[in-house]
Amino acid sequence: MRALISIVFICLAFNAQAGAVRVENVRIWAAPDSTRIVFDVSEGVKYQISKLDNPFRVVIDLDNAETNLKIEQPGTNDKFLQRLRSASRNKKDLRVVLDLKKYSQTNSFQLQPNKHYGHRLVVDLFDKQSEEQKSQTVDLEREAPKNELRDVVIAIDAGHGGEDPGAKGPRGTYEKDVVLALAKQLADLINAEHGMKAVLTRKGDYFLRLRKRISEARKYKADLFVSIHADAFRDPSVHGSSVYVLSKRGSSSEHARWLAEQENASDLIGGVSLDDKEDVLVSVLLDLSQTASLEASIDVADRVLGGLKRVGKVHKNHVEAAAFAVLKSPDIPSILVETAYISNPQEEKKLRSESHRRKLAKAIKNGLLTYFNDYAPEGTLMASRKHIIERGDTLSVIAQQYRVSLHSLRNANSLKSDQIRVGQVLNIPISRGGS
Numbered sequence: 001m002r003a004l005i006s007i008v009f010i011c012l013a014f015n016a017q018a019g020a021v022r023v024e025n026v027r028i029w030a031a032p033d034s035t036r037i038v039f040d041v042s043e044g045v046k047y048q049i050s051k052l053d054n055p056f057r058v059v060i061d062l063d064n065a066e067t068n069l070k071i072e073q074p075g076t077n078d079k080f081l082q083r084l085r086s087a088s089r090n091k092k093d094l095r096v097v098l099d100l101k102k103y104s105q106t107n108s109f110q111l112q113p114n115k116h117y118g119h120r121l122v123v124d125l126f127d128k129q130s131e132e133q134k135s136q137t138v139d140l141e142r143e144a145p146k147n148e149l150r151d152v153v154i155a156i157d158a159g160h161g162g163e164d165p166g167a168k169g170p171r172g173t174y175e176k177d178v179v180l181a182l183a184k185q186l187a188d189l190i191n192a193e194h195g196m197k198a199v200l201t202r203k204g205d206y207f208l209r210l211r212k213r214i215s216e217a218r219k220y221k222a223d224l225f226v227s228i229h230a231d232a233f234r235d236p237s238v239h240g241s242s243v244y245v246l247s248k249r250g251s252s253s254e255h256a257r258w259l260a261e262q263e264n265a266s267d268l269i270g271g272v273s274l275d276d277k278e279d280v281l282v283s284v285l286l287d288l289s290q291t292a293s294l295e296a297s298i299d300v301a302d303r304v305l306g307g308l309k310r311v312g313k314v315h316k317n318h319v320e321a322a323a324f325a326v327l328k329s330p331d332i333p334s335i336l337v338e339t340a341y342i343s344n345p346q347e348e349k350k351l352r353s354e355s356h357r358r359k360l361a362k363a364i365k366n367g368l369l370t371y372f373n374d375y376a377p378e379g380t381l382m383a384s385r386k387h388i389i390e391r392g393d394t395l396s397v398i399a400q401q402y403r404v405s406l407h408s409l410r411n412a413n414s415l416k417s418d419q420i421r422v423g424q425v426l427n428i429p430i431s432r433g434g435s
Contacts, residue, residue: 021045023067023086023094024118029162030078031206034126037084037098038163041065041119049108049123056100060108060123065094080104080125100125116165149381151197152372154190155217157227157326158183158200162207164270167232169348176205178351179228182339185354186228186361193369194401195381207270214329223377224300224368225334227326230351232343239347240315241308241360242338245297246328247321296333296375304337304367311363312350315341337364373403385428389420402428 025040041062050059067086074081082099089095104125111120158180160166166175180202187198201216202208208216217225301319308314315338327334339360340347350356376382387398395418399406410418412429420426 020092021062021065023062023065023069026069026071026084027163028072028074028078028081028084029206030075030081030204031162031208032079032203034124035074035078035080036162036207037081037123037125039096039121039123040117041121043119044110045119045121047108047121049106051106053103056103058098058100058104058106058123058125060096060098061089062094062096062121064092067094071096080127098123098125102127117163149384149386150379151195152224152376152380152382153220153222154196154198154368155220155222155225155332156183156187156190156198156200157213157217157225158202159227159229159326160270161202161205162270164207167230167342169232169342169351170236170345171348171352173342173348173352175230175232175342178342178357179230179339180205181354182230182351182357182361183228185358186226186364189361189365190368193365194387195376196369196372209270210325213326214332217329217332222332223372223380225327225329225332226364226368227324227334227336228339229336230339230342230347233341236343236345238315239341239344240313241305241311241340242315242320243301243305243308244320244322244324244327244336244338245294245301246334247323294333297327297335299375300333300368300371301335303370304335304364307363307367308337308339308360311359312340370403387426387428389422389424389426391422393420393422394418395420398426398428404429 021044022042023039024042027038027040029036029038045065046063048061050061051057052059066088069086071084071086073083078101080101082101084096084098086094086096105128107124107126109122111117111122113119158176160174160176161180162176164176166179168174183200184203187200190196190198199217199220199222201213213227214225298319305314305319309317324336327336340351342348342351372382385402387393387402395409395415396406399409402409406418408429409415409426412427
């Protein structure tokens with residue numbers, strides 16, 4: 001075994017107690033590019049972290065601490081963590097060893113109690129180099145060859161996740177679970193549309209800070225960012241869907257302001273280190289004037305709200321505005337959809353239904369489709385209004401897909417019959433109301 005690679009001592013101020021600090025629970029959240037280990041502790045704890053190799057390990061020594069837990073083990077898909085083990089040390093301290101699958105960077109910090117949790121010690125495992133390589137790979141894949149048309153890219157952001165459960169319904173349904181299921185359904189519907197592609201900011205149950213959600217959308221060069229939520233309110237009778245855009249001058253209503261404050265607290269609940277200088281800058285960076293086209297965001301939001309009105313009740317008949325941090329991308333039109341209020345018993349029941357979630361997803365997709373049919377970015381398939389015939393295509397299905405009449409489609413391509421061939425390129429006429 002090689003010598004100690006590095007030792008990081010972290011001494012945080014805490015109230016000295018006569019009894020030992022208790023480790024009451026351990027949770028593991030595996031994301032695609034990191035793993036988070038969260039220790040629920042009875043109070044603030046003094047600790048130190050050591051990194052060893054041959055084999056790779058992270059050793060966490062907690063002063064004056066104890067536990068009688070059978071510690072949870074990581075899943076087989078965890079990219080960083082092999083297993084956890086713990087033992088008493090010096091008859092008063094607790095040692096926890098993280099056996100790693102490979103060398104990993106580490107970050108650790110403590111969190112004060114909030115409405116969801118008590119004191120927490122958070123340890124993150126990640127690999128900076130692989131993340132940089134991944135970003136470069138995405139950029140290469142995303143760049144379309146010259147003169148080749150690309151898809152319109154929609155970034156779908158399922159709110160909350162991992163340590164941040166979001167709102168909770170009367171039957172115990174977590175917001176983070178239903179919005180992820182809905183986001184995946186929406187992605188499937190978008191990917192079924194010719195010329196459109198969906199990317200998910202999170203694909204599983206793990207925490208993503210608000211800034212990371214925006215950077216994920218930017219990494220894929222998204223043309224639109226859609227954040228999906230199902231929040232709660234103090235009054236369980238409050239119900240209906242809502243669609244929000246960013247406001248730089250204050251919220252459109254007191255309710256919108258309250259809702260934005262709840263959503264913007266996600267980083268504090270999910271766990272962001274306040275000792276990291278970068279993270280201290282987050283609030284400043286997010287408050288900078290965002291320069292993306294708010295007009296485009298409002299147009300998209302209005303069309304999505306129109307679709308949701310056909311599915312059920314809406315909370316307001318108009319698009320609302322509030323200072324949601326997750327909408328503050330400087331270069332991507334962004335909207336936030338509150339699909340329902342999970343605090344309302346009837347709406348919670350609907351959100352648990354796959355068929356109802358699909359109706360919501362279809363309404364959102366239709367709103368996005370109508371917008372991009374009219375205002376698709378240059379260089380995209382949708383902007384070109386051309387369709388390359390694939391096996392299984394029929395003229396009538398193509399007409400339905402682009403929402404044009406069969407007659408106008410025939411005329412635009414000088415077709416005397418409905419016979420088409422694979423590889424044939426059709427010009428798609430602009431539908432009524434298009435540009």
